Amino acid sequence: MTVQLALLGEVTAYLDGCPVELGPARQRCVLAALAVDAGRVVPADRLMERVWGADTPRRGRATLHSHISRLRQALPAAADVEIVLRSGGYVLLIDHPDQAVDLLRFRDLRARARAADEDTHAVKLLTEAVTLWRGEPLTGLSGQWVEAERDRLRQEQLVAEQDLVDARLRVGDGEELVAELSARAARYPLDERVAGQHLLALHRAGRSADALEEYRRLRDRLVEELGTEPGAQLRELHRRILAADPTLFARPDGNVTAPLVVPRQLPAAPAHFTGRETDLTALTASLDLAGPDRTVVISAIGGAGGIGKTWLALAWAHRHADRFPDGQLFTDLRGFSPNEQPVAPDAALFGFLSALGVDANRIPQDLDAKAALYRSLMAGRRMVVVLDNAATADHVVPLLPGGPACVVLVTSRTRLASLIDRHSARHLQLDVLDRAEARALLAARLGTDRVEAEPAAVDELVELCGGYPLALSITARNAATRPAIALAEVAAELRELGLEMLDHDTDPAASLPAVLSWSLRRLTEEQRTLFGLLGVAPGPDTTPPAVAALTGLSQARARKVLSALEEASLIGRRPGGRYAMHDLVRAYAATTADEVPGDVREAALVRVMDFHLHTAHLADRLLDPHRPLLEPGPPAPGVQPYPLPDCEVAGDWLRAEHATLLATQRAAAALGRHDVVWHLATALDIFHVRRGHLHDAHAMWRVALNSAAHLPDPATRSRAHRCLAYWCVRLGLHEEAGAHLEHALALAVQHRDPAEQAHTHRALGSARGQRGDFRQALNHARHALDLYRSLDLPVWEADVLSSVGWYSARLGDFDTAREHCRAAITLQRRHHDTGGEAASVDTLGHIAHHTGDHQLALDHYYEALAVRRSLGQAYQLADNLESLGHPHVALGQHDQARAVWREALKLYREQGRDAAARVQRQLDELDEISR
Known part of the structure; x- marks a missing residue:
């Protein structure tokens, strides 16, 4: 059985020449919508749009599937036609669609006619194509898509009919075409192609006078209705008819139209195009x-x-x-x-x-x-x-x-x-070029030999240009015009001078700042102001709430202005609702910030700093509600911290804003806002502990220590020394840590601050413990414990009880260690200090392992591990994992030991800790044992 589908008239199907009942108009519309793309997948959404347009029923997909099911019944698979569901859409599979679907056959015949070597063959093909039409296409169907498709098909029909006339004229026809062309000229009175065909047919029929009169009437209509003369091709045909040009009759393939003009306007292809x-x-x-x-x-x-x-x-x-x-x-x-x-x-x-x-x-x-x-x-x-x-x-x-x-x-x-x-x-x-594409561009401009001779300099140039094509091209031009200068020197200049190296005084098109400035011409004053402020605002990216604080606008208005800058391709939208500028665009934006009045610019920076500080403070309160934390002063008028409902959201916000918070502290130091500098370091401390950001925390407290000297409260100086010492210990800077702790303790004693003395003794204990001096560590911890008890600070008391337990365990006094850890856990549970409890349970795991109860050790370690994972304590998690491997080895569970040590190794390496080498040795030894 063979099937044929008709679209160029009434939509129907014929099975072995007999009509097939296709059901209602909607069902036939589904078939038509599939048939015009026979052999190609039509997405379901597009199919529904074609069938129903804006009136798609509420259960459109179900209705569509119902229609398709009925069509499948009407067109059985035995007829070599099938409707198949594929990749979120449907495809009409049919043998030889260019033969089975009249529309596709029509298009195939037209294409073959265009490619035909002989006009007689083209006439045959086009005649067959035109005769496929049986009236109005898609008869019996309605809808927006149907009407648009019908208009397109009518246009295709008209062009095919005109192509056929041209082909027949080329093979010598004339008189046979007069009646057809007279009717067509009446329907299209301003179409010069139809008019030219009509004139030549009349002339060949011996009706030259009628042809000349027809030309006159057409010219009058063009002048009256369009204010223009006939085109050159028609005027030339008119001249040849007046002159009785014999070639109009002598050449059976003579075309009434002049040779087709084929414009070639593309500029030259880019000479050094790479990547993309x-x-x-x-x-x-x-x-x-x-x-x-x-x-x-x-x-x-x-x-x-x-x-x-x-x-x-x-x-x-x-x-x-x-x-x-x-x-x-x-x-x-x-x-x-x-x-x-x-x-x-x-x-x-x-x-x-x-x-x-x-x-x-x-x-x-x-x-x-x-x-x-x-x-x-x-x-x-x-x-x-x-x-x-x-x-x-x-x-x-x-x-x-x-x-x-x-x-x-x-x-x-x-x-x-x-x-x-x-x-x-x-x-x-378009985004910037990736590293490989950027290197390829430089190699294309400078030559492979020069690029390969200085790979480090090329890497730096790519980094400084940030993959920005125009910046790379300008840099390449600077280097290419100075072949004797090393690329390292070019990179040094670019690093030192930045945008100045990418500017050009006399050729704006060769200047990155000038090219970027052209984008600002269409911005409003409000948009230009935000663009400039974003250039000086701290952080690599931003969010609408931060922009609202920066500008003093509502969040809704801030989003509108951000969208305008995104529309102008001056900023880009990133996942998580963040917006970022390319570094070079940001550098240019910073130059335009000079147009913003100084007091407006400074007030904007104060607002955005306060937004980040007070949100970070709120996050810190959620992460560790027991830690004593001085409240920062009130934020600038109109600034509200970002709402953080719980610990998880607080941690997510701190992770997303971490780079911005670091930059905010640096900006606050530059503005002399020493209270913001100090409070930011404090607010991020717990986050840094849990995430293992050792170097960032160390850098923040160095800046905070300088700012503390400008603050009136002496406790801030003592605490800055103590906190900086904590991170020095973690980085192995033990002598520096000791000096800072001595300063901290002296200040606390001098100002009669027992709480700060307790904190400092606790820190001194930690520092001594890190160096293996557990006896001195225990002494400092006991001193801190007495002070915390006298001050009635039970959470801190529990913390130091846990420390006493740890140092005692390291000294081999396991009974004392166990007693203190259990006392710590009692207090920690009472005050819901889950992080502190995890540390105490971890120590119990250490005690159990070293007293030979390896299974109990595993129980304790896994309990602590679960808490640390839930709290995101990456630093402590790495230590916990390393400890966990030892009882596994003791129990002969080598695969489990290997798994936890590999995870610990990964974390240690991410945190840049020396412990990574130790764990690697343990893994190597385990592999030796397993062989």
Whole structure:
């Protein structure tokens, strides 16, 4: 059995020549929507849009599936036609679709006719194609998609009929065509192609006078309605008829139209284009996905100035020039030009029409008339159109061809939202080059030998340019024009001078700051202010709540302004609702911050610092509610900390904002806000302990110690010395730690501060314990314990009880150790100090292991491990894992020991701790035992 599907008339199916009952119109519409893409997957959402449009029923997918089930029953698989569910859509599988579906057969015949070597063969093919039409396409169906598809199909029918007439004229027909062309000329009174065919047919029929009169009437209509003369081709035909040119009869293949103009307007392909393979593939995929004879393919390439949009468009267009034998059009719309106004669509259309062979005096004056003529000339032609540097979507829309065989590449610094929404443009946002692509660009510009001779310098240049194509190109030009200068020297200059090295006084197009400045021309004052403030705000990225604090705007308004900067490709949206600038764009933004009044700029920085400080303080309270923490002063007016409902959200916020908080402390120090500097170091301490950020914490407390000297409370200086010492110990800087602790204790004694004395003795115990002097550590811990008891600080008392237990265990006094740990756990449970309890339980695990009860040791260690995982205590977790491996080994459980030690090794390495070498040795020894 064979099946045939008819779309070029009433939608129906024929099985072995007999009509098949397809059910109601919606069901036939489903078949039509699949048949136009036979052999290709049609996504379910697109299928529903075609069938129902905006009136898709609430259970659209279920209804669609029901229709498809009925179609499957009407078209059994034995008929070599099948509707299959694939990849979120449906595909109509049918043997030889270009034979079985009349629309696809029609298109196949047209394509073969275009490729035919002989006009007689082309006539035969086109005649067969035209006779496939049985009236109005998609008869019996309605809806938005159907109407649009019907209009497109009518246009295809008209072009095919005109192609057939041209082919018949080429083989010598004339009189036979007069009646048909007279009717067609009446339907299309301003179509010069139809008019030319009609004139030649009349002339060949011996009716030259009628042909000349027809020309006169057409000319009058063009002048009256469009204000233009007939085109050059029609005027030339008129002249030849007047002159009784014998070649109009003598050449059976004579064409009434002049040779097709094939414009080649693309500028030269970029000489040193490298990388971007993913982006090039995405552009090609857009074309391939659309398929032949579908609709015009529009790709909107977005990105910041100097990111390489034009290079990408030109590189792709040149690579695929063979796909567009009818030519290429290119225009720079100058949407972001330094001194010039954007090119008006009217002027761009005039250039395109001229390139397509239209005489200047034939080009209409009205924009809509120009656009209509342009679309008419582009119909049926396979061309690529590059619209470079568009300012807005309105800048582009009049320049879009209507022909389905065209591809349009639009580049812009804005996202051209309505072009995406209304014209189905596929958006491609360009980012910077990756490291390999950036190195390849430098190698292409400077030569492989020079790049390979200084790999470290090249790496630094790539890093300093951040993969930004224009910055890399400027750097390459600076190096290429000074071949005697080492690349290391070029890198040193770039590192020292930054944007100054990427500027050019006399050639704005060769200056990164100048190119970026062109994007600011279309910003409002509010948007320009935020752009400048983002250049000086602390941190590598930001969020709408932080921007609201920075600007004093509401969060809703802050999001609007951020969206405008994102639309202008000056900032990028990152996962988690974060916004970031490229480092070079940020450096340029910082230069524009000078335009913001100094008091406004400083007030903005104060607000955003207070936002981060007070949110960090709130997070710290959630992470460790028992730790005594001085309250920072009230925030600037209007600033509210970010709401953190629980410990988990607090930890997530601190992880996301960590780099920004470090930068905030540095910015506060530069502004002389010493209280912010000190409080930020304090607020991040517990987070740093749990996450093992040793070096960051050490650096923060160094800055905080300097700021403490400017604060009135002497406790801040004592605490700064003590906290800095804690991190010195963790980094193995024991002498430095001892000096700071002696300072801390002296200040605490001098100012009669027993609580600070207790904290310092506790820290001295930890420092001595880290160096293996457990006797001295125990003495300091007992001294701290007495002080905490006298001050009635039970949480701290529990903490030091746990420390006494640990030091006693290390000295071999396991009974004392066990007693103190259990006492600590009682207090810790009473006060809900789960982190402290984990430390005490861990020590009980150590005691059990060293007293030979290895199973009990595992129980304690795993209990502590679960708590530390839940609290995110990465630093303590690594120690816990290492300890856990030893009782596993003692019990002969080598696989379990290997697993926990490997996890400990990974954490130690991430934290940069010397313990990694010890664990690696333990793993090696375990492997030896297992052999």
